[in-house]
Amino acid sequence: MVRDFPNLLTRVKIDQDTQDICVRLGDEGLGGVAILGMGGSSIAGLYVQALLQEAATFPVRVNQVYTLPAYVDSRWATIAVSYSGNTEETLAAYNHAAQRNCPIFAITSGGLLLSKNISTMIIKIPGGFQPRAAFPIFFSVALNLVECLAGVNLTDFDTISKSLLAKLAKWDDSALTPRAMAQDFTGYVPVFIGSSHLTPVAYRAKCQINENAKTMAFYSEIPEANHNEIESFIADNEFNILPVFLRSSYEDERLKRRMDITTSLYEEEGFSPIRLSIGSKDELEEMLALTLYLDLVSVELAELRGVNPVSVNQISRLKKELE
Ligand code: PA5
Numbered sequence: 001m002v003r004d005f006p007n008l009l010t011r012v013k014i015d016q017d018t019q020d021i022c023v024r025l026g027d028e029g030l031g032g033v034a035i036l037g038m039g040g041s042s043i044a045g046l047y048v049q050a051l052l053q054e055a056a057t058f059p060v061r062v063n064q065v066y067t068l069p070a071y072v073d074s075r076w077a078t079i080a081v082s083y084s085g086n087t088e089e090t091l092a093a094y095n096h097a098a099q100r101n102c103p104i105f106a107i108t109s110g111g112l113l114l115s116k117n118i119s120t121m122i123i124k125i126p127g128g129f130q131p132r133a134a135f136p137i138f139f140s141v142a143l144n145l146v147e148c149l150a151g152v153n154l155t156d157f158d159t160i161s162k163s164l165l166a167k168l169a170k171w172d173d174s175a176l177t178p179r180a181m182a183q184d185f186t187g188y189v190p191v192f193i194g195s196s197h198l199t200p201v202a203y204r205a206k207c208q209i210n211e212n213a214k215t216m217a218f219y220s221e222i223p224e225a226n227h228n229e230i231e232s233f234i235a236d237n238e239f240n241i242l243p244v245f246l247r248s249s250y251e252d253e254r255l256k257r258r259m260d261i262t263t264s265l266y267e268e269e270g271f272s273p274i275r276l277s278i279g280s281k282d283e284l285e286e287m288l289a290l291t292l293y294l295d296l297v298s299v300e301l302a303e304l305r306g307v308n309p310v311s312v313n314q315i316s317r318l319k320k321e322l323e
Contacts, residue, residue: 001133002295006164008136009157009288012125014144018105021121022148025103031075032059033146034068036093039315040132041081043207044139046200047287048146053196060146066092074101077149081138083131085111088322107141109134130310132211135204135291160285167278167289178296184274185301188242193262195222195255197283198246201290205244208298212309215301222258230262235269246290247277
């Protein structure tokens with residue numbers, strides 16, 4: 001499933017009718033866009049939010065709770081994302097959006113969300129995946145929807161997909177295969193450290209290690225971590241922490257300095273940080289290439305640990321007990 005990532009980016013495209021609705025909503029003037037979703041289905045929204053952080057002329061907010069903020073009114077477009085279509089927090093937030101007469105798009109493979117087709121513009125995605133493996137579909141659809149609402153050109157995922165396929169082949173032949181990286185993670189608790197558009201990539205990596213490799217992982221963000229977490233990276237630390245710095249070719253001068261100094265400080269304290277960067281043609285490709293690489297690492301780590309990367313027994317058990 002993970003190796004299919006590049007192809008999944010182009011698997012579902014928004015149709016002309018949906019595009020026309022987005023353009024009309026954009027022309028009428030949007031208050032903002034709220035993207036509703038949980039877990040594997042929320043990540044796409046976080047990527048869209050980070051990518052548009054500076055360029056967006058309206059707020060883009062990811063909602064990972066049952067309720068919506070009071071400021072989300074009928075001028076806000078909402079995008080409900082749920083692979084199963086049955087996630088209770090997403091459905092509850094969806095109901096709030098419906099009560100407030102927000103235009104609603106839903107990206108789902110089925111469940112209750114799919115049955116809400118009277119008031120909702122549904123983008124149906126194929127079944128048979130784990131929600132987290134469907135990320136490339138969620139992301140390409142959600143980004144194109146928000147681009148359409150913003151009245152800007154839609155990202156062409158065909159080119160990015162080809163470039164990721166080429167990278168995939170290259171990694172298989174390189175010294176730093178995802179398997180080799182997973183071996184470096186063995187016995188450690190990785191802390192993925194990102195900045196700007198790579199912060200959600202750090203978060204995704206943490207979640208993939210948790211869900212696929214069934215082990216502890218954390219994430220943090222520079223500059224914020226320089227004001228708190230940095231105090232915990234000290235020589236007498238009793239945990240086996242592995243800092244993994246996600247480095248961008250697009251860091252501005254201050255972020256670059258912060259990343260470099262933080263790495264050196266951790267080295268001085270006896271940690272062995274990994275610096276991870278992948279060549280790309282722009283920030284978007286960089287986000288997706290690093291995501292694909294780290295997704296593969298999480299599956300390799302699962303294999304090394306002898307666990308099943310597909311099952312999510314604890315998530316399922318908790319959902320069942322909540323019924
Ligand atoms: O990865 C997973 O399986 C979970 O994080 C799910 O994505 C999460 O529980 C939400 O479910 P769904 O994606 O069906 O809305």
